[in-house]
Amino acid sequence: MKLKYELIHKDKNGNARYGILHTLHGSYETPIFMPVGTQATVKMLTPEELKNCKCGIILANTYHLWLRPGEDIINKHGGLHQFMNYDGPILTDSGGFQVFSLSNIRDIMEEGVSFKSHLDGSTLFLSPEKSINIQNKLNADIIMSFDECPPYPVSYEYMKESVERTLRWAQRGKEVHQNDKQAIFGIVQGGEFADLRKYSAIETVKLDFDGYSIGGVSVGEDHITKYKMIDYAVPYLPEDKPRYLMGVGDPVDIIEAVIRGIDMFDCVLPTRLARHGNALTNYGRINLKNAKYKDDLNPIEPDCDCYTCQNYTKSYIRHLINVNETLGGRLLSIHNIRFLTHLMEEIRTQIKNNNLLTFKEEFINKQKGENNNEMS
Amino acid sequence: MKLKYELIHKDKNGNARYGILHTLHGSYETPIFMPVGTQATVKMLTPEELKNCKCGIILANTYHLWLRPGEDIINKHGGLHQFMNYDGPILTDSGGFQVFSLSNIRDIMEEGVSFKSHLDGSTLFLSPEKSINIQNKLNADIIMSFDECPPYPVSYEYMKESVERTLRWAQRGKEVHQNDKQAIFGIVQGGEFADLRKYSAIETVKLDFDGYSIGGVSVGEDHITKYKMIDYAVPYLPEDKPRYLMGVGDPVDIIEAVIRGIDMFDCVLPTRLARHGNALTNYGRINLKNAKYKDDLNPIEPDCDCYTCQNYTKSYIRHLINVNETLGGRLLSIHNIRFLTHLMEEIRTQIKNNNLLTFKEEFINKQKGENNNEMS
Numbered sequence: 001m002k003l004k005y006e007l008i009h010k011d012k013n014g015n016a017r018y019g020i021l022h023t024l025h026g027s028y029e030t031p032i033f034m035p036v037g038t039q040a041t042v043k044m045l046t047p048e049e050l051k052n053c054k055c056g057i058i059l060a061n062t063y064h065l066w067l068r069p070g071e072d073i074i075n076k077h078g079g080l081h082q083f084m085n086y087d088g089p090i091l092t093d094s095g096g097f098q099v100f101s102l103s104n105i106r107d108i109m110e111e112g113v114s115f116k117s118h119l120d121g122s123t124l125f126l127s128p129e130k131s132i133n134i135q136n137k138l139n140a141d142i143i144m145s146f147d148e149c150p151p152y153p154v155s156y157e158y159m160k161e162s163v164e165r166t167l168r169w170a171q172r173g174k175e176v177h178q179n180d181k182q183a184i185f186g187i188v189q190g191g192e193f194a195d196l197r198k199y200s201a202i203e204t205v206k207l208d209f210d211g212y213s214i215g216g217v218s219v220g221e222d223h224i225t226k227y228k229m230i231d232y233a234v235p236y237l238p239e240d241k242p243r244y245l246m247g248v249g250d251p252v253d254i255i256e257a258v259i260r261g262i263d264m265f266d267c268v269l270p271t272r273l274a275r276h277g278n279a280l281t282n283y284g285r286i287n288l289k290n291a292k293y294k295d296d297l298n299p300i301e302p303d304c305d306c307y308t309c310q311n312y313t314k315s316y317i318r319h320l321i322n323v324n325e326t327l328g329g330r331l332l333s334i335h336n337i338r339f340l341t342h343l344m345e346e347i348r349t350q351i352k353n354n355n356l357l358t359f360k361e362e363f364i365n366k367q368k369g370e371n372n373n374e375m376s
Numbered sequence: 377m378k379l380k381y382e383l384i385h386k387d388k389n390g391n392a393r394y395g396i397l398h399t400l401h402g403s404y405e406t407p408i409f410m411p412v413g414t415q416a417t418v419k420m421l422t423p424e425e426l427k428n429c430k431c432g433i434i435l436a437n438t439y440h441l442w443l444r445p446g447e448d449i450i451n452k453h454g455g456l457h458q459f460m461n462y463d464g465p466i467l468t469d470s471g472g473f474q475v476f477s478l479s480n481i482r483d484i485m486e487e488g489v490s491f492k493s494h495l496d497g498s499t500l501f502l503s504p505e506k507s508i509n510i511q512n513k514l515n516a517d518i519i520m521s522f523d524e525c526p527p528y529p530v531s532y533e534y535m536k537e538s539v540e541r542t543l544r545w546a547q548r549g550k551e552v553h554q555n556d557k558q559a560i561f562g563i564v565q566g567g568e569f570a571d572l573r574k575y576s577a578i579e580t581v582k583l584d585f586d587g588y589s590i591g592g593v594s595v596g597e598d599h600i601t602k603y604k605m606i607d608y609a610v611p612y613l614p615e616d617k618p619r620y621l622m623g624v625g626d627p628v629d630i631i632e633a634v635i636r637g638i639d640m641f642d643c644v645l646p647t648r649l650a651r652h653g654n655a656l657t658n659y660g661r662i663n664l665k666n667a668k669y670k671d672d673l674n675p676i677e678p679d680c681d682c683y684t685c686q687n688y689t690k691s692y693i694r695h696l697i698n699v700n701e702t703l704g705g706r707l708l709s710i711h712n713i714r715f716l717t718h719l720m721e722e723i724r725t726q727i728k729n730n731n732l733l734t735f736k737e738e739f740i741n742k743q744k745g746e747n748n749n750e751m752s
Contacts, residue, residue: 039699319445327419
């Protein structure tokens with residue numbers, strides 16, 4: 001048993017699902033938010049801090065780890081778990097997203113993608129087989145198919161070709177995946193085209209993956225389009241497999257996607273916002289650099305059970321951010337990650353109570369509240 | 377009882393002392409090393425991590441906190457302990473060292489020092505009274521007299537004038553110090569001049585402080601001169617008060633100073649070295665950026681009980697440093713601080729065994745060993 005999704009309850013209103021994802025590194029309730037540890041570290045935080053934030057699965061990025069320190073060094077440790085000292089489940093992406101977003105010069109061929117390293121400009125080549133080989137060495141619990149991530153928008157014709165190519169790549173990757181302790185997910189693409197999303201979903205499911213991801217949703221579309229992309233694909237995904245929406249971490253987007261049947265999310269949002277001095281709260285984002293927090297002796301959120309809110313005032317965190325002390329970003333990262341894991345706890349409770357739609361309205365109203373989203 | 381030094385044992389060889397410093401925030405064995413939390417944070421670390429490193433007293437810098445966030449904001453919290461969430465003892469310096477080391481343009485008057493802010497060039501004025509007032513508001517356990525910190529070398533005549541002025545400043549500061557929960561230390565100056573050190577010590581002791589610091593030792597002199605500066609002053613300091621050598625953190629310097637009768641040390645060395653990828657070890661400094669650690673699966677020191685050495689390989693730490701992930705500097709800070717607190721434990725044991733002189737020779741031989749001090 002390398003991965004098993006157990007569907008426990010469906011919200012009677014909408015498609016939201018409460019379930020449990022069983023992995024070789026523990027069982028975790030879904031829907032779940034997965035913090036991103038790009039370079040084998042969730043920026044600024046230790047594994048113990050992630051656990052205290054009630055994190056389950058975390059992500060690492062194949063492209064970055066392939067470049068530095070190289071998959072062989074990580075494999076020499078036994079894999080990512082040992083390398084970064086994280087004993088919960090880890091998911092690696094395929095590298096596809098970074099290849100298509102970080103490198104400008106590239107040549108997309110049937111064999112794979114030729115591109116220039118974002119570090120030193122050297123020419124690199126990634127193929128479905130190479131991506132899976134690297135991910136096998138990184139030895140995460142869940143690995144991803146290598147897909148093409150087209151920009152938005154592209155023509156229908158281009159997207160159709162791309163979807164076909166991604167399907168062929170998915171099959172090739174699956175064929176070389178030999179590690180029977182690693183689950184592998186397929187990725188549904190197709191942009192904003194309903195029939196291509198449907199086609200991509202049906203054909204990807206035929207390849208029989210351990211879970212299914214919906215890709216291309218985070219690439220700059222408006223919210224309505226994003227939600228449609230999910231709606232176009234979900235009906236064709238099996239109920240007994242987990243569904244993962246890549247790169248989405250905005251609280252409202254998460255709730256909307258859960259209502260549409262998504263189980264797993266990842267995003268750099270909570271840690272990136274934190275490093276820029278921003279906190280996620282129930283009343284919208286707040287920017288701790290704002291002068292009004294200078295002598296505010298309250299925690300970010302009085303009801304929050306995170307280490308930061310239990311021990312530090314907004315005034316102290318503002319000071320740290322203001323004088324460029326890294327502890328500031330670290331304390332905000334802890335709060336923001338805990339904010340999202342707590343939101344997921346709420347979401348799961350609301351699903352069990354068949355109440356997620358009502359919760360969504362209340363949550364959105366609060367988010368529009370007093371703080372007025374003062375993020376810089 | 378705001379502060380009490382209890383002398384327990386003197387090494388039969390040399391002047392090393394083992395004692396206990398009783399503070400309103402707990403009792404701590406001496407000799408002790410105090411990490412520096414310049415801006416009300418020991419860079420990158422939480423109070424819990426400092427405790428896990430077996431830290432006791434920590435330092436904060438009056439000059440920096442006066443400028444940002446300002447002493448009133450900290451006082452509104454109740455003081456530094458509440459502001460930075462540290463419930464062990466805290467010591468604040470007087471601001472004098474920063475005034476004389478960070479600002480180029482200044483005017484030293486009897487009243488105090490006029491200088492330009494290192495942040496925005498605005499003109500600031502610090503006097504003995506102002507320094508104590510700020511330190512009263514910061515509310516640390518131990519505060520320091522405001523002294524002049526002359527560069528090295530200066531003429532005998534200049535140093536004599538400076539010592540006299542520092543004595544007048546010490547008296548003025550002591551007179552305005554009203555907070556009976558804060559101990560106040562006097563500072564012995566006098567550069568490399570034996571008679572001025574003696575004079576400064578005798579006259580400072582006459583003012584009856586709760587402890588005595590030896591200043592001006594860290595300002596770029598050679599080791600022999602440094603040690604002489606200590607030797608010139610210590611015989612005139614009372615046995616029943618703690619002795620603090622400011623700004624010294626090199627392991628060998630610490631041992632040499634303990635042998636000369638010093639009880640307390642502070643330095644940014646362990647955290648600064650860490651942020652540049654360097655680790656203190658029993659076999660000298662090592663630079664984790666060095667390619668030879670790329671696939672080194674051992675901890676920095678197999679015998680070290682710190683969080684870093686218990687959980688991470690040199691290869692992983694090297695990776696973090698190499699890709700500019702702050703967790704790297706954080707893990708090295710933990711190790712380097714624990715290295716020094718562990719060294720102090722060793723030193724205390726050796727004093728109790730009347731064996732510190734022998735230990736020093738062994739330690740120095742090891743430090744010259746295999747790693748060859750590869751620090752960058």
